[in-house]
Amino acid sequence: MTSRIFSRKPLVLAMSFAFAAGPVWAQESTAEPVTVDVTATRYDADAVVAGKELNMQRAANVDSATLMTNVSGVAFQVGGAVSSIPVIRGLADDRISVLVDGVDAIASCPNHMNTPLSYIDPSSVKSLRVFKSITPVSIAGNSIGGAVVVSTGQPQFADAGKKIVTGNVGGFYSSNGDGRGANLSVTAATDWLSVTYKGSTSQQNNYKAGGNFKPQSSVSNPYTTSGTISIAQNEVASTAYESTNQSVALALKHDKHTVQLQYSWQDIPYELYPNQRMDMTGNTQERYNLRYWGGFDWGNLEAQYYHENLNHQMDFGPDKQYWYGSNNSIPGMPMYTNSNTDGVKVKGDIQLSDTSLLRTGAEYQHYYLNDYWPASGTRPVSNMAPYTFQNINGGLQQISSVFTEWEKQFDPQFKALLGIRYSLVNSSTGNVHGYNTAYAPPPGVSPDTGNQARDAGLLNTANRNNNFNDVDVVATASYKASQHQDVELGVSRQVRAPNLYELYSWSSWSMAASMNNYVGDGNGYFGNPDLKPETAYTASVKYDLHTEDREWQAKAEPFYSYVENYIDAVQWNSTTNSPQSSLVANQFNVLRYVNQNANLAGIDLDGQMPIAKTDFGRFTAQGLFSWTYGKNLVTGYGLYNVMPVNGKVNFTHRYGGWDNQLQFVAVANKNNFLSVERNEIPTPGYFLTNLKGSYSWANVRIDAGINNVFNTLYYQPLGGAYVGQGQTMALNKTSTNNAPVWGTAVPGMGISYYTALNVKF
Numbered sequence: 001m002t003s004r005i006f007s008r009k010p011l012v013l014a015m016s017f018a019f020a021a022g023p024v025w026a027q028e029s030t031a032e033p034v035t036v037d038v039t040a041t042r043y044d045a046d047a048v049v050a051g052k053e054l055n056m057q058r059a060a061n062v063d064s065a066t067l068m069t070n071v072s073g074v075a076f077q078v079g080g081a082v083s084s085i086p087v088i089r090g091l092a093d094d095r096i097s098v099l100v101d102g103v104d105a106i107a108s109c110p111n112h113m114n115t116p117l118s119y120i121d122p123s124s125v126k127s128l129r130v131f132k133s134i135t136p137v138s139i140a141g142n143s144i145g146g147a148v149v150v151s152t153g154q155p156q157f158a159d160a161g162k163k164i165v166t167g168n169v170g171g172f173y174s175s176n177g178d179g180r181g182a183n184l185s186v187t188a189a190t191d192w193l194s195v196t197y198k199g200s201t202s203q204q205n206n207y208k209a210g211g212n213f214k215p216q217s218s219v220s221n222p223y224t225t226s227g228t229i230s231i232a233q234n235e236v237a238s239t240a241y242e243s244t245n246q247s248v249a250l251a252l253k254h255d256k257h258t259v260q261l262q263y264s265w266q267d268i269p270y271e272l273y274p275n276q277r278m279d280m281t282g283n284t285q286e287r288y289n290l291r292y293w294g295g296f297d298w299g300n301l302e303a304q305y306y307h308e309n310l311n312h313q314m315d316f317g318p319d320k321q322y323w324y325g326s327n328n329s330i331p332g333m334p335m336y337t338n339s340n341t342d343g344v345k346v347k348g349d350i351q352l353s354d355t356s357l358l359r360t361g362a363e364y365q366h367y368y369l370n371d372y373w374p375a376s377g378t379r380p381v382s383n384m385a386p387y388t389f390q391n392i393n394g395g396l397q398q399i400s401s402v403f404t405e406w407e408k409q410f411d412p413q414f415k416a417l418l419g420i421r422y423s424l425v426n427s428s429t430g431n432v433h434g435y436n437t438a439y440a441p442p443p444g445v446s447p448d449t450g451n452q453a454r455d456a457g458l459l460n461t462a463n464r465n466n467n468f469n470d471v472d473v474v475a476t477a478s479y480k481a482s483q484h485q486d487v488e489l490g491v492s493r494q495v496r497a498p499n500l501y502e503l504y505s506w507s508s509w510s511m512a513a514s515m516n517n518y519v520g521d522g523n524g525y526f527g528n529p530d531l532k533p534e535t536a537y538t539a540s541v542k543y544d545l546h547t548e549d550r551e552w553q554a555k556a557e558p559f560y561s562y563v564e565n566y567i568d569a570v571q572w573n574s575t576t577n578s579p580q581s582s583l584v585a586n587q588f589n590v591l592r593y594v595n596q597n598a599n600l601a602g603i604d605l606d607g608q609m610p611i612a613k614t615d616f617g618r619f620t621a622q623g624l625f626s627w628t629y630g631k632n633l634v635t636g637y638g639l640y641n642v643m644p645v646n647g648k649v650n651f652t653h654r655y656g657g658w659d660n661q662l663q664f665v666a667v668a669n670k671n672n673f674l675s676v677e678r679n680e681i682p683t684p685g686y687f688l689t690n691l692k693g694s695y696s697w698a699n700v701r702i703d704a705g706i707n708n709v710f711n712t713l714y715y716q717p718l719g720g721a722y723v724g725q726g727q728t729m730a731l732n733k734t735s736t737n738n739a740p741v742w743g744t745a746v747p748g749m750g751i752s753y754y755t756a757l758n759v760k761f
Helices: 012-016 051-060 064-068 449-461 500-504
Strands: 047-049 074-077 085-088 097-100 127-132 146-151 164-174 179-189 193-204 241-254 257-271 279-296 299-315 335-353 356-373 389-409 414-428 465-480 485-496 524-526 534-546 553-573 590-614 617-632 646-655 658-667 686-696 700-707 752-760
Touching (some): 047 051, 051 686, 051 700, 064 085
Parallel strands (some): 097 146
Antiparallel strands (some): 074 085, 193 241, 257 279, 356 389
């Protein structure tokens, strides 16, 4: 696929497992200092990606989520090229709070294609802070699996009486998928006024796997938008994309007070999905973000208002069948999503004493959603007519929260934090109808296809106003046992209310249900208005053993979570409108969301050590290891999309302006303890080798590298089902259709050479 513009960085899905050099795997206790933005609230995160680590990751990643690839316990649920979803210790998506410059964005798509981190290009990221499992109540609420806090940087001002113009320009190219892109950032400022522009553009074509992974090499019929097409056996179809991001920020400063208004805009004309039956065929977003930071005698104050407009479109991209029907007269399946989000936040840090700090605040978010699918074709030929299918009609979620958090440094060795947050979540939606609206259609119109009228009627007569009272409690204590040992213990009760799709998507018709799927497993899903909130009870321990200069370091972080009313799914019989009497294996199915209990446990290990300091530079080694176990306590089976045992080892070399790295990635097979209800596809283990290098002058940096050096064919454990080509509207393959075959996982990217250039001015 060609593009109107050029691109920024390409390594997409394979880069979920590649990473660059960096002090201690981007952990906060690095041997070299990192710069993290200072805001009204400041405390330790479990990991920070910034400085040199962030610079190397930018050169090798087009997806902002995968900048965290070097953080233990973090994996990535594969989506589009710039839209993967972070997974922290087995929990993902809405179970994790993702904040970009304070904005708690929501994915407005039945496939969650427009993920919060997809709205920011890696070139704009200044730091990422990662909170695993336990999130301080002053950071966020309505989540149970941790938080990712992303900053694009605070306003930059000149010294008193001076003016500055500064910025950088960069570009990159990657061989696999022909990825390319560019970015520009410019700031003009005085000592009281600052104006910043940032822009980036990127694109890539379909990428190639490390070998042939499917039996067929072409679409067997000519009914795509491109006619008859040939897709090679090693080509991962539906992985192309194009994206443009721009932002302008105006800031004013007086004494200890700063106000900033930022306007950002995104246009993604297409982003194809190898593990979804639909593709993104348009996504435009506008966001206004007004922020205030102020310093007072009693402490600090931060206030924020943001507004977002989103227009999202889906249909079939060039690799998937577009024309349907007995005479191939039905043109695709248009799907539209529009949303508006408004948020207000006020936070204060009150300095009770030199060693005691009270954080308190209030937040409000108003989210409005319409998800509708216009008719395609005409009755009786088309089942997608004569009316518009209302998937979510006037969905509304309002979250009102207050929190208080106390942090106390009792002595140089012991520090504690205690916080409580209350959130009232109000969810509702309007009446709905499908393409058909009645059990007894008029003469000449075919019957109620897929029980649309029945299912719409059940939702319309159900209680569609849900109120959830969420109470989060978080307590942590850290103890510095000696100059070489640190220990931290955390416990929490955290609550997440179900999202609008989990509550109100309503059709059990296999075609419609398969369009409601944000886990990429090829199945179809529909909602349950009787769902209860998820409540997670979590305990986490950190033990950090290190030398005083932290050149040697070993860290262990075991954790355990019990999740009451975990939102999972059960196979559903659409004819009887009840759970399947017995599981149907080795195929795609329709499932309904239900509450069940679950637990998760595991451990993250991190370490680093010097190897040698010579006349030819400094040699070091860093490593990480992660193991997570997740079990549904009702079914006895595994939880979906839990990353298997995995580890990374980095050997780095630094000399003058050189920064080089040899990386090994190892991932175990995923063939035990799968999600049986979802027929989760097993994946074999694999081993990858990556090479990275960079050279920096005062204002110029050049990066180059090879990912997947040996062109290994591997399958991504969190990549879901490969449904990237063919007749994707059909749920399962039969002798008379060209639907995707169950059992093929999405492969990672084969060998790829990349280079990037960045110039500061």
